Amino acid sequence: MTAQILDSKQLAQQIRTELKQKIYDSQITPELAVIIVGNDPASEIYVRSKEKACQEVGIKVETYRLTQDISAEELKELIDLLNNDRNINGILVQLPLPKHINPQEILTRIKPEKDVDGFHPLNTGLIIQKQPAAFSPCTPKGILRLIHTVKQDLSGLNAVIIGRSQIVGLPVSHLLLNENCTVTIAHSKTKNLSEICKKADILIASVGKAEFITGEFIKPEAIVIDVGINRTSNGIKGDVKFAEAYEKAAYITPVPGGVGPMTIAMLLENTYEAFFKQNHS
Ligand code: NAP
Secondary structure, eight states: OOOEEOOHHHHHHHHHHHHHHHHHHHTOOOEEEEEEESOOHHHHHHHHHHHHHHHHHTOEEEEEEEOTTOOHHHHHHHHHHHHTOTTOOEEEEOSOOOTTSOHHHHHHHSOGGGOTTOOSHHHHHHHHTTOTTOOOOHHHHHHHHHHHTTOSOOTTOEEEEEOOOTTTHHHHHHHHHHTTOEEEEEOTTOSSHHHHHTTOSEEEEOOOOTTOBOGGGOOTTOEEEEOOOEEETTEEEOSBOHHHHHHHOSEEOOTTTSSHHHHHHHHHHHHHHHHHHHHOO
């Protein structure tokens, strides 16, 4: 038995098409401000994809390209300006930031109602409290949407998340807990990782190590979500050794193409929702 590929490209495209129609029908123009600091090539690529996706669905995007040596205070001043600009519905600060700037301090400066990336502590707290008002971070939200295409009721399933980052591991754990999964969060100090993973009905790898999860980690018939994007001499690889996991899992995401398109689709959706939160509440 081999796995069915969970290819998010099609789902992401469907979400984008529907969003484009909704924006057109409502005769609105949501607006997103994107801030990029320095000239990290990977960040440039991500920002360009986000700009293109926004333009396609009718979201206006204004990108602020700032030099590497900008101070935290200057960056906060720009965020304050955008927070107070009624035309701007969402603010996204592309990570990573230069080492001299504390990202948490910057992300906390964004007004929670404009925090379309879902990284503000208030939005994180609202998710933990299961409050509907929260913006879910884009990658975890996209992962849940993808899983729901093949399984609606996740209640009682064992979910193992490898990685406890603020942007993927931790929030996806809370979202799965809210779906009544039994959640285990593994990290670099976890012992007997393969034994833990073997019990996972849903296995989410967000480690950042190419092909770290081999076939022996996979429970037969599991849903395997590979978040990793690792640049190697053999091209981009996920955190999961695809060929081995493919032989055992029921569903698996490929890399590239598995989770990334959903991240962008969820950013568009959050920006659209931000417009209504600010204009109709
Ligand atoms: P991160 O902040 O570097 O976190 C990595 C996590 O993996 C940490 O919690 C770390 O544990 C854990 N870890 C490291 N070595 C481990 C080991 N040997 N055993 C078990 N756990 C281990 O990474 P991230 O931001 O979550 O990103 C992870 C990957 O996903 C990267 O490749 C990134 O590029 C990719 N990504 C993709 C998307 C997308 O849209 N597709 C979005 C975001 C990220 P400790 O906490 O103990 O250090």
